[in-house]
Amino acid sequence: MMEACVGCGAVVEKIDGPSHRYMTSAPACWARYGELLGALAIEPGATATRALCVDAYAAQHPGMPGPQAIQSVGVHLLNMHGYLVQNRPVGIPQNLGLDRHKGAFHWLQPPSFAPSRTVFDVPFDAPAAEIAAAARVWAESVWAAWQPHHAQIVAWYSRYAGKRA
Numbered sequence: 001m002m003e004a005c006v007g008c009g010a011v012v013e014k015i016d017g018p019s020h021r022y023m024t025s026a027p028a029c030w031a032r033y034g035e036l037l038g039a040l041a042i043e044p045g046a047t048a049t050r051a052l053c054v055d056a057y058a059a060q061h062p063g064m065p066g067p068q069a070i071q072s073v074g075v076h077l078l079n080m081h082g083y084l085v086q087n088r089p090v091g092i093p094q095n096l097g098l099d100r101h102k103g104a105f106h107w108l109q110p111p112s113f114a115p116s117r118t119v120f121d122v123p124f125d126a127p128a129a130e131i132a133a134a135a136r137v138w139a140e141s142v143w144a145a146w147q148p149h150h151a152q153i154v155a156w157y158s159r160y161a162g163k164r165a
């Protein structure tokens with residue numbers, strides 16, 4: 001039996017297993033993401049690759065409207081804007097001081113990820129450079145899918161992150 005992941009749309013084997021509390025996905029997709037992060041955790045110098053994967057996965061599995069999902073998607077999209085558009089170094093999401101800005105973000109209707117890469121396009125048993133390149137293409141494709149909301153993300157970025165340049 002196969003099923004389409006409710007987040008990224010990848011067609012995956014239907015399995016029983018856990019998924020994230022608000023980054024909802026097919027269990028097989030969540031499992032694959034875990035395998036990838038596990039491989040990156042033991043790869044020296046993979047911090048940037050890991051950040052690309054974390055942002056891409058979170059932005060591609062936005063879940064249902066709710067405070068944590070809204071916050072998560074907002075933070076990861078701002079982070080992606082920072083390095084994909086503003087040419088900041090790739091890194092884990094900065095502390096944007098959002099604790100002081102509760103309700104800073106609102107729900108963005110998720111786009112279709114049909115043309116996007118997914119976690120299944122990123123090998124985890126390949127040379128580090130190959131994984132890094134695939135992660136970057138994945139992140140870029142997810143960012144591109146969010147195009148209908150780029151203007152809103154830019155506005156949030158300039159309000160909450162841009163001044164930290």
Ligand SMILES: [Zn+2]
Pocket residue numbers: 005006007008009010025026029030061118
């Ligand atoms: Zn998925």
